Amino acid sequence: MFSKTMTKNNGPEGTSVNLIGAGTIIEGDVTTSGDIRIDGSLTGSIKVKGKLVIGISGSVDGEVHCQNADISGTMKGKITVSELLSLKASAKLIGDIITNKIAVEPGATFSGSCSMGGIIKDIKGDRTAEKQKLAEKLA
Secondary structure (H helix, E strand, O other): OOOOOOOOOOOOOOOOEEEEOOOOEEEOOEEEOOEEEEOOEEEOOEEEOOEEEEOOOOEEEOOEEEOEEEEOOEEEOOEEEEEEEEEOOOOEEEOOEEEEEEEEOOOOEEEOOEEEOOOOOOOOOOOOHHHHHHHHHHO
């Protein structure tokens, strides 16, 4: 599931893998420097420096910022992915997408706008001058 092992030290340079299990409901904002898998329900914003996985039983209602994302469940809100967004066959996404690359399996549903490449705001919120100018033109 994740490209890094869970046996590494969870220090600043290590990997942390977080799990919100099926039946768990979280209301509020979540920030992590590692990866996260959601099989339960999250209402609020989520900021992930690593990979976000929304399992088939998982749902997120809020704004998402992450490096990579695999969505099999339900997502409502704006999602910004700095690298690859993968919508699996069971995915249901309602909201706007900003990503560098996207992969959509047959059966996935999506309703909203999609912007790819060039205007990605990274997890820290930094933008290069060229990307900023392009974003201003599109605004």
